[in-house]
Amino acid sequence: MLRRFDTATRTPDDLRDLVRAIHANDDASLAVLRPLLTQARPGARWVEDELEGGALPAGEWWLVDAVEGNVNHVHGLAEWGVSATLIRDNAPVLTAIYEPVAQRLHSALRGGGAAWLNGVPMRASTKTELRAAIVATGQAKPGESEATWRRLGVSITAMLRAALVVRATVPATFQLAQVAAGQIDGFWQYSNVRSGQAAGALLVAEAGGIVTDLRGEPWTLASDDFLACAPGIHGEFVDALREVA
Known part of the structure; x- marks a missing residue:
């Protein structure tokens, strides 16, 4: 996706071309992601549409956004990445979100007691107002x-x-x-x-x-x-x- 990214890109002229570019990005990313994640958890099923909502049937599912912030990628904006979350019996148990331009990897394991940014633990705000x-x-x-x-x-x-x-x-x-x-x-x-x-x-x-x-x-x-x-x-x-x- 970094090879496909260009901050000086000329954005699509209309919605049809924009949607075509978004789908092309998804296809390119999924061609890499899907075999790797299937190998990692062969029994996990796959959520086909990242924009869907609602509960899933019992068992393990890969919930993937092949290009998180895809519209930003197409417009030459840096706020995009790739995310994969393993769902088990309708609860997220493992996630990894990578932002290639910023080189930030966020990850968490359910019950692990921390979320991580490039291996450093993150903590939520202590704001009280x-x-x-x-x-x-x-x-x-x-x-x-x-x-x-x-x-x-x-x-x-x-x-x-x-x-x-x-x-x-x-x-x-x-x-x-x-x-x-x-x-x-x-x-x-x-x-x-x-x-x-x-x-x-x-x-x-x-x-x-x-x-x-x-x-x-x-x-x-x-x-x-x-x-x-x-x-x-x-x-x-x-x-x-x-x-x-």
């Missing part, structure tokens, strides 16, 4: 419903009132890695896209953060929305978004 926090959100995927877009807009307004700084960008996985590292204090999303959320949920949980839905209930692959943040601001975070219907 939402008004002092940097928080983030973003689109989960193109073509969301009007209701989801409206909730996203209303929630950004609510967080602009409650937090210090609000960011909105993609991909979600990288922002969740920053939550795990304590560089930002929380991330929320009104959607269910397994690939980015599952990888990030494991990183944040193992780094000492909290992962729930937006009502404060434990997050699962079947949850309709998502929140990951520093423990000290979780209650305020839920309260700030409580009225977003």
Whole structure:
């Protein structure tokens, strides 16, 4: 993917060409990823669409985003990578997210007691006030419903009132890695896209953060929305978004 990447690239002129470029990137990456991951866990099944959501049948599954932040790659932006998460009985148990341009490898093992950045343990923020926090959100995927877009807009307004700084960008996985590292204090999303959320949920949980839905209930692959943040601001975070219907 680095060989295919060019910061001076001329971006596609229309949506059809953009989608074609994204699919070409996916195909090139999967040609390398799929044989390696199949060899690593021969019994694990494969999630075909990284933009799908919801619970999976029991057993092991590889949940892969062949080019995380693919739209950034196509536009010559550096925020892209490759992620692979092993799901066992609907819980993420192992994840690795690599950002080639920045040479950052994030990883975590369920129950390992830490998340790692290039072999160095990460810890979630110790922030205790939402008004002092940097928080983030973003689109989960193109073509969301009007209701989801409206909730996203209303929630950004609510967080602009409650937090210090609000960011909105993609991909979600990288922002969740920053939550795990304590560089930002929380991330929320009104959607269910397994690939980015599952990888990030494991990183944040193992780094000492909290992962729930937006009502404060434990997050699962079947949850309709998502929140990951520093423990000290979780209650305020839920309260700030409580009225977003």
